[in-house]
Amino acid sequence: MLPPILQGLRIPVVASPMFIVSGPELVIAQCKAGIVGSFPALNAREKPGEPPLLEAWLTRITEELDRHNQANPDRPAAPFAVNQIVHRSNARLERDIEICHRHKVPIWITSLGARVEVNEAAHDCGGIALHDVINNVFARKAIEKGADGLIAVAAGAGGHAGPQSPFALVQEIREWWDGPLLLSGSIATGRAVLAAQVMGADLAYIGSPFIATEEANAQAEYKQMICDAGAMDIVTSSLFTGVSGNYLAPSIRRAGLDPDRLGAADAETMNFAEDASKAKAWSQIWGAGQGIGAVHDVVPAATRVERLAAEYVSAKAEMARL
Template identity: 75%
Template sequence: MRDVSHLPPALRGLRLPLLGAPMFIVSGPELVIAQCKAGIVGSFPALNAREGKGEPAQLDKWLTRITEELDRHNQANPDHPAAPFAVNQIVHRSNGRLERDLEICARHKVPIWITSLGARAEVNEAAHGCGGIVLHDVINNTFARKAIEKGADGLIAVAAGAGGHAGKQSPFALVEEIRDWFDGPLILSGAIATGRALLAARVAGADLGYTGSPFIATDEANAPARYKEMIVTGSAEDIVTSSLFTGVSGNYLRESIKAAGLDPDNLSTGQAATMNFGSGSSKAWTDIWGAGQGIGVVKAISRAADLIARIEEEYRAAARKIASEFIR
């Protein structure tokens, strides 16, 4: 049996040691609910929940819907309860909604908080105050130490090959450096699109994997049809790394860059000072679509539950194969 005693209760009892990564625009209630019902942690960015001026907070509505639907599922399936869900908070100073969104998440007692683009002690305190845990995105060991010092409960190591704001370091190097001093919850992100990759993440020292891009090509994803098509037909060679679009290095689909009238091989460099997550900012690059290098294994659009079942089958088959090599 797998030893999960060092993990907080929210990360135990999952069907697979896997979190569905929160994705800009793509992740919403439909995808989160499907992921949780299928036994893995589902998540979405708080900023995806947008309302018109003067309208009630969409985030409040989303959390009510997710909580109520998962509660109904658990009552009907006591032997197979849903996994918990997570909300991603962008803690960058330009996010003018942060304080409001923290209050809403605390009121709904969100069980898992994923924080990105800055580690802030007051955000961790808000999560802990409602019984939640905090997992913080990091791209190197220095940021990992800072996050734990400021009260994060666990780390998401975002390595090379991940979609969106990805790091540059090898997953093996990044995990080893963090595990040298940290024995708490560690999740690995970076082209984890198959059960074999998930098993490799576990063997490397991570407790769980972090998968985003394959879920773009699911029925429940809030992604345009062309976006999903690019995931199905693309490969690692179709991923372009650039800081132009947000000011921070990230991975994007080559064809979406071309469709915007840009040359993906000759992009200018963005500056971190231009990063803006304010509600009033103009999202000039909403049609530049993020993705990770693991998309080459995605061959068709499917239900989220079927994708999770495929990953589980591959994960267990790979584990059996490796285990057989050590049986004498």
Template identity: 65%
Template structure:
């Protein structure tokens, strides 16, 4: 099955993952102008009134760019909605997405038919985060248009399955839009994602180390300085398993090699350690195992251009072999 026409403007088969706190209009529009889907979590715009300002700003910026660059129009943008009972803003945020006709909505931590129906009402599409086949089937039953396989090694909340295993199992029953996340930071990784059966790569951590990202300089530098061995998988910080930078855990006064377990039945955004508190994602910094492929802090457009060169070179090399 071919990708929906909404993806026709992509110049590289990539969706920039929506990263809590990190993603902002500057990063989103830079990604879209460079030819990949840019995205941000609705909850990054606080208070809720700011979300409308951001949507207006992004649409106006991309429209102006498209008018000036008719031969290389921008890719569509996406908004991430946390579909979880703890998100008291969900209804308001979805209403704003409908009002502004957001092209792509990414849903996480739950799937709801009413949210999907609202996005479908104006022709938008819904991509849903999944970590296993059971969640994937539920998401499709509730009306999701596409799936994002969040696999082992992905930044932030991540699953534990190998992308080779999960993509293969998903393709046994689903031939629609399929994205894969998990330690992808190079053009070679993007091509590998397609080779294993995904349509698009879903990349987050590499864009933390960009000039546009809303991250402290120390966070960006830690991405550059870290390797896969510096990433810790734990549910302590939110109650949901995720990947975090070892250096930030140490800075919070915790031992990354001996972290206790959290209560998985609830979202818990703070953790105490010997009288101190460290909050995800403000103090405990999320990142995927692909950080070893990120070697400098550069503009998002430059990072995407490099990925495109690597992707094209890898494809040529494979075709010539």
């Protein structure tokens, strides 16, 4: 059974935290629309000498959702989540954990490493911890270190993605894990959300369709590229971060590179330090998942959720008739 915090969503969807793209505007809109909104803590970057921007973001999100709930007791907002990059190069991790703990963040999403102390911090403030994994070995390690649930990042997911089929990945995890399981990878329609559940996941983890929303912190060209592209326009490479990820080929070409002749980078080169020059160098290389062929226009996030919900209900009704 899902923990209470993940029950009662409008549809079984958690919006994935996207580098740069996910900020307070998008998270608030997603939560008000009835799905879990999320953002990476590292997206909140203040200038030297300024107070932590993460504090301001969490205060704004909490206060706006509280106001919404008071005004709409019959249609409360979904909870929000914060993603922590648990990698040795993230020098902000301890500071950001303390801030999230103090603000009682309800859902913690951890990536690129499972750490006991992060899960303990989430539990200590009444939250739950979900860890994203790309294979069954990492899934077992995450649960051993205290994660409450797993996010299976399968082939076709935007940004950092695993190589395994969602059928294989979910199947192997479900052989031993009956707790919360989310599935990520090419999910862009309500029908795909239902398919994820049929495979054995509890919720779908959706990112790329929300790039093409009014609230997303993305350049207009990026949003339009999402609308114009399809699965054939997605390229998998480790060059840009040191970890295999999926990116838009047109953005790679605009950066002067040939998407068919990309080199590779070792995971040891991965760097999440705030002054990482490599991240700045690749800032115009845009991530996306293979499901973007279903995205055709830039709309408010609430409209995107409305469409997903309508498609999900329709797909369930259709399956019931079989």
